[in-house]
Amino acid sequence: MPxxxxxxxxxxxxxxxxxPIEMGSTSIAGFLGVAEKGPxxxxxxxxxWTQYSKIFGGMHSQGWLGHAVYLFFQNGGSKCYINNLAxxxxxxxxxxxxxxxxxxxxxxxxxxxxxxxVPESMGNPDNLTKLIIGKDEGPGQRTGLPxxxxxxxxxxxxxxxxxxxxxMDAILSHCEKNRFRVAVLDAPEVLEKGIDTxxxxxxxxxxxxxxxxxxxxDPNLETDIFVPPSGGIAGxxxxxxxxxxxxxAPANEIFRGATGLRYQLTDGEQExxxxxxxxCIREFSxxxxxxxxxxxxxxxxxxxxxxxxxxxxxxEKAIQDGTNWVVFExxxxxxxxxxxxxxxxxxxxxxxxxxxxxxxxxEAFFVRCDDELNPPESIDAGYVVCEVGIAPAKPAEFVxxxxxxxxxxx
Numbered sequence: 001m002p003x004x005x006x007x008x009x010x011x012x013x014x015x016x017x018x019x020p021i022e023m024g025s026t027s028i029a030g031f032l033g034v035a036e037k038g039p040x041x042x043x044x045x046x047x048x049w050t051q052y053s054k055i056f057g058g059m060h061s062q063g064w065l066g067h068a069v070y071l072f073f074q075n076g077g078s079k080c081y082i083n084n085l086a087x088x089x090x091x092x093x094x095x096x097x098x099x100x101x102x103x104x105x106x107x108x109x110x111x112x113x114x115x116x117x118v119p120e121s122m123g124n125p126d127n128l129t130k131l132i133i134g135k136d137e138g139p140g141q142r143t144g145l146p147x148x149x150x151x152x153x154x155x156x157x158x159x160x161x162x163x164x165x166x167x168m169d170a171i172l173s174h175c176e177k178n179r180f181r182v183a184v185l186d187a188p189e190v191l192e193k194g195i196d197t198x199x200x201x202x203x204x205x206x207x208x209x210x211x212x213x214x215x216x217x218d219p220n221l222e223t224d225i226f227v228p229p230s231g232g233i234a235g236x237x238x239x240x241x242x243x244x245x246x247x248x249a250p251a252n253e254i255f256r257g258a259t260g261l262r263y264q265l266t267d268g269e270q271e272x273x274x275x276x277x278x279x280c281i282r283e284f285s286x287x288x289x290x291x292x293x294x295x296x297x298x299x300x301x302x303x304x305x306x307x308x309x310x311x312x313x314x315x316e317k318a319i320q321d322g323t324n325w326v327v328f329e330x331x332x333x334x335x336x337x338x339x340x341x342x343x344x345x346x347x348x349x350x351x352x353x354x355x356x357x358x359x360x361x362x363e364a365f366f367v368r369c370d371d372e373l374n375p376p377e378s379i380d381a382g383y384v385v386c387e388v389g390i391a392p393a394k395p396a397e398f399v400x401x402x403x404x405x406x407x408x409x410x
Contacts, residue, residue, distance in 0.1 A: 019342055023314060024153070024314065027241045028080065029079075030148045031072075042083075043147050044083075058070075065082070065084070072235040073235065075233075157184070179316065187211035187213075203297065210281060236253050236255070237250050246310050246311055249305065251279070251294035261282070319388065348361055354393060363391065368388075
């Protein structure tokens with residue numbers, strides 16, 4: 001206690017000891033692609049379409065990046081980082097300038113009115129893949145995906161229109177390495193064979209995969225074109241996170257800005273795609289074009305649902321960031337109690353928000369930090385160990401009603 005020499009009233013600030021754990025943002029996206037102009041391999045934060053247009057140009061024929069960012073903000077996204085991978089003239093041109101809408105897979109009904117333009121810079125997948133993989137030569141010298149390592153608040157990563165397996169593998173590896181990120185990947189625009197032969201990325205708990213491409217009106221071309229959905233999907237993530245929370249599956253949501261689809265899928269065709277982890281975008285009479293899937297493409301049933309993966313990403317990052325104060329504190333039972341109190345308050349808030357399953361907090365989560373987890377040898381080694389278990393709420397993917405008839409004489 002301070003020693004006072006002059007009579008009077010003194011006010012002291014006393015810490016309550018409580019250090020609440022905050023839920024961080026889960027909807028900041030990182031986009032990679034080729035823009036019309038702007039800085040190259042300098043990750044830039046943009047918060048609206050006007051700002052993007054001023055720095056990188058608008059929607060143009062050099063890449064899908066502009067279309068994706070436009071759909072991101074239109075569908076509810078608020079902030080994203082842009083990594084312009086190269087000047088357009090330095091990327092190999094496409095062999096063909098456009099694809100015919102009538103070409104494609106057998107079975108699925110296709111839209112024929114639009115004239116989908118293939119961006120010139122997307123012509124050489126190997127060239128673009130090298131730019132996406134990039135290089136890590138230390139701070140200030142990172143290109144491609146490694147440049148996003150410096151942005152700790154990114155939680156969604158996408159390279160719009162990129163369907164090369166090597167590039168998708170690199171994006172998934174990046175998200176797995178950074179732990180708190182998920183990839184939003186685009187299926188190919190055109191399927192040469194049946195729907196059941198759609199190419200799949202490798203197994204991962206940190207990826208989501210969307211099909212088909214969506215039709216939008218391009219003001220520069222003054223016509224409808226088909227564009228990859230990943231930008232709009234990332235925006236839907238942000239919209240749902242803001243209105244319902246990250247625990248809500250980003251599905252059964254309107255895809256804003258879409259006027260049509262490359263393929264009109266039936267229930268039977270989605271039955272083939274859903275078990276594989278392909279999230280379909282479908283058009284329903286009177287309900288518009290909606291995102292109609294919320295799965296990862298992991299073979300592990302525990303990580304089947306995208307909202308579960310994203311919830312755990314948020315929880316793990318919040319705990320990591322919210323307990324940094326513990327480092328170098330005296331490793332005593334008092335510290336364990338304080339950690340337990342903070343973690344319990346955090347999990348209780350998740351349960352009250354509907355993110356956890358259970359009629360009571362005891363059913364929804366547990367927090368342990370005791371002598372059993374922290375024996376003397378662990379304390380001597382400098383460790384403090386806590387266990388947190390949560391029961392995530394999973395989406396009602398299949399809603400079943402049993403209906404029977406009752407006769408008058410029953």
